Amino acid sequence: MPLDRKKxxxxxxxxxLAGYIWLYYSIASTAKxxxxxxxxxxxxxxxxxxxxxxxxxxxxxxxxxxxxxAFGINPIxxxxxxxxxxxxxxxxxxxxxxxxxxxxxxQIIERQLRKPKYAVPLxxxxxxxxxxxxxxxx
Amino acid sequence: MDTQxxxxxxxxxxxFFESHQLNMIRERLIVLDDSKWSMLSTIQFNDPTTSLxxxxxxxxxxIDRFMxxxxxxxxxxxxxxxxFGIWTIIDWFMIQNATREKNMQKIQRFLY
Numbered sequence: 001m002p003l004d005r006k007k008x009x010x011x012x013x014x015x016x017l018a019g020y021i022w023l024y025y026s027i028a029s030t031a032k033x034x035x036x037x038x039x040x041x042x043x044x045x046x047x048x049x050x051x052x053x054x055x056x057x058x059x060x061x062x063x064x065x066x067x068x069x070a071f072g073i074n075p076i077x078x079x080x081x082x083x084x085x086x087x088x089x090x091x092x093x094x095x096x097x098x099x100x101x102x103x104x105x106x107q108i109i110e111r112q113l114r115k116p117k118y119a120v121p122l123x124x125x126x127x128x129x130x131x132x133x134x135x136x137x138x
Numbered sequence: 139m140d141t142q143x144x145x146x147x148x149x150x151x152x153x154f155f156e157s158h159q160l161n162m163i164r165e166r167l168i169v170l171d172d173s174k175w176s177m178l179s180t181i182q183f184n185d186p187t188t189s190l191x192x193x194x195x196x197x198x199x200x201i202d203r204f205m206x207x208x209x210x211x212x213x214x215x216x217x218x219x220x221x222f223g224i225w226t227i228i229d230w231f232m233i234q235n236a237t238r239e240k241n242m243q244k245i246q247r248f249l250y
Contacts, residue, residue: 003211015214015221022222041198041223050198050219080217110210126216 005103009094012087012102019084026056051130052076054138059084074138075129139170147178154183154241166249178248183241186234193233197226202233206240 003011022039042050058077061070070077090102112118144167152160167178184206193202200215220226229236 003208008210011211011214015218018222019218039222040219041226042219044223052217052219055217076217083217106210113209113213114207 005100008103008106009091012091016084016088019080023056023059027060030060049130049133049136049138051126051133052080053133054136055080057138074133139167139172139175141168143175144168151183153186154238155245156235156238156242159238159242163245163249170249174248178245181244181248183244184237186237189233189237190230193226193229197229197233198223202229203236206233206237208236208240 038044038053039056040050040053042048043053052074054074055077058070058073058075059081061073062077062081087102094100094102113122144164147167148160148164155163170178189202189206192205196202198215198220200212200220203209203212203215215221215225215229218225221228
């Protein structure tokens with residue numbers, strides 16, 4: 001199952017769609033019941049936040065324009081929001097012009113991420129973020 | 139290449155590949171030049187069982203995908219809490235086949 005252009009694009013479309021539905025659902029349920037629902041397996045099973053727990057709340061406060069609060073909840077929210085905004089537009093652009101620039105970009109990023117000089121600092125940052133998440137008690 | 143050598147290679151490495159690919163690998167190996175044998179015997183394959191264990195223990199962080207070399211998908215799994223836990227469970231069943239496919243890609247570079 002090598003990841004080709006078609007598979008990557010459909011994977012991205014499905015996950016972006018799921019992300020938007022989840023975002024709508026959690027905004028609606030927060031407005032109605034006043035408490036957030038958790039979609040995280042680790043949080044539900046072990047009651048311990050995972051590195052990306054809180055990104056939904058982060059994106060929700062981003063949509064309200066509270067950039068500082070969003071960073072305080074979870075900085076990963078910025079990355080996810082960026083992907084969710086850019087990926088659908090980029091896929092539509094690629095489909096219209098019959099291009100595969102997103103696929104090429106994905107392959108370049110994947111190749112770069114495998115190099116230790118990028119991988120190690122990112123893993124350290126992620127672990128720091130995880131420790132921060134646990135200490136915040138998300 | 140010698141039939142005996144090829145059969146020995148397949149016997150020791152059969153668990154790293156899908157069963158339907160084994161015949162094709164055997165045919166390719168027999169017509170392959172003997173000088174490639176030393177290269178071939180040094181390839182490191184990923185064990186499907188190991189990736190299954192990693193997937194069960196740390197699948198929601200995407201570590202199984204990182205391990206077999208699917209860095210992009212691994213990042214996706216990591217950022218979404220393992221795809222809200224759904225993708226994690228799907229990958230418990232998919233990861234062994236994915237690992238075998240990756241091994242196939244690895245050996246294909248030597249076969250052609």
